[in-house]
Amino acid sequence: MIRHWWRGLRPKRRLGAGIAVLHAGTVLLVRRGDNALWDVPGGGADAGESPEDTARRELREETGLSVGALRSLGVFPHRYTYQDGNVVDWETHVFVAEFAGGEPRALDDAAEVRWWPLSALPGDVSDATRAYFAALQAVRA
Template structure:
């Protein structure tokens, strides 16, 4: 199922409002999992909601698809939306993102990189996030750094 693809077939490149989820996956060393994306930037695992999903379902599915990890408990940290989250992608599609940011340290499995989306996955100390972390993802992480370090 690809809701956005089907929707784009109907509306073309016009701006849409799209919902999605990202997850701050924290390991036992209190390090954050980041995804080095094929476009060169670092980001959080996550993606857009499909039909018949909750935001939590989206978070778990996207993490599984992108990292191979299974997520248990999730804690909602915040929801980000508005003009700062307007995007125009290379193919001309425009959208306003409404993104739920979750936290989980209830993770099982071994990392398996989905090479169609990522170059690598790596855990980072919260006080030394990579230079290539995109502003979008940095905005999802920064408000919660103090909580995460505790």
């Protein structure tokens, strides 16, 4: 009985991925529809989907864009508590890609899309996104 109770309290584990699309000293970010925070386009992997395929799918779904070669920025483990109280332990693979053209649009669960200067990134972000920004700044320096 206690074992079943404990299982219900453990956070779910999920794999996620995102892409920091770079263009002329800026990065493309989306304002999430669920919490209104800025983030790189990304989300959860479908069953059997690779991190690279997840990142490309999420970029297309949230902005309508496609990119060429991906470079790994890093893997970022973090815990996220949703508004309904659901807790998920994420392992998020973040990639960097150069802008390949097109007009980004806020689609799917993105409320807004915007190019941000790498020297003036927004402050209204999650702790996980703040870690992505730090890693991005370190590789761009």
